[in-house]
Amino acid sequence: xxxAAILTVxxxxxxxxxxxxxxxxxxxxxxxxxxxSSGAEALEVLRELKLRGGRVAVMLADYRMPQMNGIEFLExxxxxxxxxxxxxxxxxxxxxxxxxxxxxxxxDHYLLKPWDPPEEKLYPVLDSLLDAWxxxxxxxxxxxxxxGHRWSEPSFQIRDFLARxxxxxxxxxxxxxxxxxxxxxAEAGPEAVPLVVTADGRALSRPTVQEVARAAGLSTDPGRxxxxxxxxxxxxxxxxxxxxxxxxxxxxxxxxxxxxxxxAGQSSRIENYLxxxxxxxxxxxxxxxxxxxxxxxxxxxxxxxxxxxxxxxxARTLTFADGGEVSAHAVVLATGVSYRPLLAxxxxxxxxxxxxxxxxxxxxxxxxxxxxxxxxxxxSAGQAALFFSRYARRVTxxxxxxxxxxxxxxxxxxxxxxxxxxxxxxxxxxxxxQGTGHLQAITVCDSKNGTKATVECGYLxxxxxxxxxxxxxxxxxxxxxxxxxxTGPDLLVGGERPRGWDRDRDPFYLESSVPGIFAAxxxxxxxxxxxxxxxxxxxxxxALVHRYLEGR
Numbered sequence: 001x002x003x004a005a006i007l008t009v010x011x012x013x014x015x016x017x018x019x020x021x022x023x024x025x026x027x028x029x030x031x032x033x034x035x036x037s038s039g040a041e042a043l044e045v046l047r048e049l050k051l052r053g054g055r056v057a058v059m060l061a062d063y064r065m066p067q068m069n070g071i072e073f074l075e076x077x078x079x080x081x082x083x084x085x086x087x088x089x090x091x092x093x094x095x096x097x098x099x100x101x102x103x104x105x106x107x108d109h110y111l112l113k114p115w116d117p118p119e120e121k122l123y124p125v126l127d128s129l130l131d132a133w134x135x136x137x138x139x140x141x142x143x144x145x146x147x148g149h150r151w152s153e154p155s156f157q158i159r160d161f162l163a164r165x166x167x168x169x170x171x172x173x174x175x176x177x178x179x180x181x182x183x184x185x186a187e188a189g190p191e192a193v194p195l196v197v198t199a200d201g202r203a204l205s206r207p208t209v210q211e212v213a214r215a216a217g218l219s220t221d222p223g224r225x226x227x228x229x230x231x232x233x234x235x236x237x238x239x240x241x242x243x244x245x246x247x248x249x250x251x252x253x254x255x256x257x258x259x260x261x262x263x264a265g266q267s268s269r270i271e272n273y274l275x276x277x278x279x280x281x282x283x284x285x286x287x288x289x290x291x292x293x294x295x296x297x298x299x300x301x302x303x304x305x306x307x308x309x310x311x312x313x314x315a316r317t318l319t320f321a322d323g324g325e326v327s328a329h330a331v332v333l334a335t336g337v338s339y340r341p342l343l344a345x346x347x348x349x350x351x352x353x354x355x356x357x358x359x360x361x362x363x364x365x366x367x368x369x370x371x372x373x374x375x376x377x378x379x380s381a382g383q384a385a386l387f388f389s390r391y392a393r394r395v396t397x398x399x400x401x402x403x404x405x406x407x408x409x410x411x412x413x414x415x416x417x418x419x420x421x422x423x424x425x426x427x428x429x430x431x432x433x434q435g436t437g438h439l440q441a442i443t444v445c446d447s448k449n450g451t452k453a454t455v456e457c458g459y460l461x462x463x464x465x466x467x468x469x470x471x472x473x474x475x476x477x478x479x480x481x482x483x484x485x486x487t488g489p490d491l492l493v494g495g496e497r498p499r500g501w502d503r504d505r506d507p508f509y510l511e512s513s514v515p516g517i518f519a520a521x522x523x524x525x526x527x528x529x530x531x532x533x534x535x536x537x538x539x540x541x542x543a544l545v546h547r548y549l550e551g552r
Contacts, residue, residue: 059074146195148171159171210304230252231538266282359380
């Protein structure tokens with residue numbers, strides 16, 4: 001029982017034998033290959049393994065099986081081995097049905113039959129799943145416990161931070177029995193909420209996000225004073241730069257002020273990213289990218305806010321909000337954008353208490369049976385509408401424009417039209433929010449009909465445009481009138497290089513007005529606001545960093 005198991009379930013004997021054969025050839029010396037011919041038989045095998053103290057690394061189940069299909073099997077199997085990685089075997093005809101059920105069992109991957117040759121279509125997938133399982137293990141990790149109030153903004157901020165950083169935690173209301181017990185054990189009263197109890201039993205009363213990060217084992221301090229490359233911002237562009245910087249031998253540091261993944265990490269589903277035909281959640285994509293950066297020894301700091309950037313000779317020095325500093329030969333700015341605040345009466349006071357910016361996936365289950373309103377007409381708003389429609393009684397998408405076509409991808413518009421409890425209202429704006437202690441109603445102005453109406457609303461999610469996070473740069477680098485960093489050809493005016501440019505060459509394509517400082521992703525002026533392009537720019541920035549370092 002020392003070897004962990006790879007379990008395959010398929011009712012077709014020839015397919016079952018073939019996949020078991022291919023798995024034994026590649027993994028038989030390290031893993032126990034177990035096969036079953038039905039979901040019921042596989043569950044019996046898993047129960048026996050559980051009783052005998054066995055481990056299961058990966059479960060592969062055929063989608064179309066009689067009595068119990070693959071998704072139904074994996075849903076029950078998760079109760080026995082919740083940390084095993086899960087893959088579904090599907091035929092092309094089954095793909096749509098499988099996608100609809102992905103959130104039931106959080107499938108890690110789909111394998112399309114046939115998978116020949118296995119060296120191209122089977123082994124790379126299994127290698128990735130096994131690497132992920134080995135990184136986390138299959139033993140239950142002690143969870144952080146959070147005691148808070150449902151409508152408390154500080155409580156929400158802690159839960160949201162832990163969820164976005166993929167830190168396991170359990171949440172208890174301060175008025176629930178377990179919440180009261182934890183408060184009593186910590187000898188704390190209601191004024192101590194939110195209370196965070198760490199895995200080793202320490203109680204933190206009303207902690208800062210940075211204190212929570214340290215308690216969760218996240219890195220908050222750089223391991224050295226000087227690096228080859230520092231990346232500011234941990235969204236797709238920053239993660240792309242970190243992976244390529246680390247993989248190419250640069251001493252690389254990634255600094256993120258909140259949670260790695262940025263806005264993309266909050267997306268419930270990304271379906272147009274190359275290489276994931278069945279879609280992938282932002283959290284899954286972020287987790288894979290972060291583990292990939294770790295693999296190449298790129299350091300990651302969380303909860304560190306950068307407030308200044310200056311040149312010190314050939315060094316580029318970043319200043320933290322607490323006064324600390326760190327330097328590098330080159331810097332990549334990948335700070336992305338933040339959602340623009342909704343300037344309507346009452347909204348500011350209810351932020352975190354029913355009004356949220358971004359998808360706030362932690363609130364999904366709490367939305368059950370309620371009416372949810374989403375403000376915005378771009379992809380992020382559409383993805384959020386699909387996500388919350390699984391919980392809410394009704395989801396209403398409020399769009400200021402005349403239609404969705406100008407701002408949202410076609411595939412999302414089609415999906416929204418197929419969900420019965422989603423309504424799209426165009427030429428509508430929220431002009432007020434009301435509630436005592438938490439959001440209870442909003443006032444909507446419908447310019448199409450010339451009407452105003454106040455409607456009950458328990459949750460309002462806002463996705464209205466984006467503003468670059470660049471105020472902290474001051475005059476260090478040139479920015480456009482909206483604050484986006486100008487780079488490369490945009491810096492040449494009438495063929496003239498920017499003032500202060502001290503190199504006998506034009507700025508590289510992603511280089512700012514200061515040599516050695518680059519910008520990638522949404523923060524860059526004239527960039528394409530898509531996940532794939534941001535990742536590409538992150539990788540491209542590292543190639544240009546190499547050229548800069550060679551010519552210093």
